[in-house]
Amino acid sequence: MAYIAGFYIGDGKGAGHEPKVRFELADQEQLQLVSRLVAQILRRKPKQCTRDGPFYVVDYDSVVLSEYLNRPVEWLVDQLKDFVGDFVQGFFDAEGYASCQINLRTKQISSVVVGAANTRLEYLNLIERILMNLGIHSAVRKTNKKGGNMTIRGRTWIRRQDVYQIVVHGFAAVDSFHKLVGFRNRTKAEKLRDLVNLRAIAPTERYAWFVAHYRKVKRRWIRI
Secondary structure: HHHHHHHHHEEEEEOOOHHHHHEEEOOHHHHHHHHHHHHHHHHOOOOEEEEOOEEEEEEEEEEEHHHHHOOHHHHHHHOOOHHHHHHHHHHHHHHHHEEEEEOOOOOOOEEEEEEEEOOOHOOOHHHHHHHHOOOOOOEEEEEOOOEEEEEEEEEEOOOOOOEEEEEEEEEHHHHEEEEEEOOOOOHHHHHHHHHHHHOOOHHHHHHHHHHHHHEEEEEOOOOO
């Protein structure tokens, strides 16, 4: 439940006045995982994901779950305080990424980062406080202003709100994130593990190892 609550504030949404919970993602495998967990909570059979433009969508009709997930986020965290790691993991699975800072000219990897984006600054401030309580330093900053273009899966929209990011920076902090929070998303978890393991490789050899295992596709490093 903590994982689903964290995921919901990242990528879920209600359906107007209907007692419905909707999850809408570009990653079908991740959405199937979320669907299985929601079905487990509701003691139902998992629903199949459907395609809606560039996204996959799954809806669950439940008055109780809808009312629960749409309560104030501070209330949710207080209710789930014994499982805040799972709550943060759900949020980062929905909105997060793992990456490294690469200097292509000098062929060096200077650092690694984990981050997540959201339009709700209060959500990111809350996540920052939770991470701090776990001993993980992070920082929140504005990254995109409303009115700009954003492209997802080849389609372009106009941003209606400012976009903020929370970033965990550096090998030590990212290693702590890996141990205490991590990703449940298979692709993100694999990449985070690889980035953490770079710390054990000599600095002069990190770049060669990384480009041997990853290639850049549309501004993202994808595992080969």
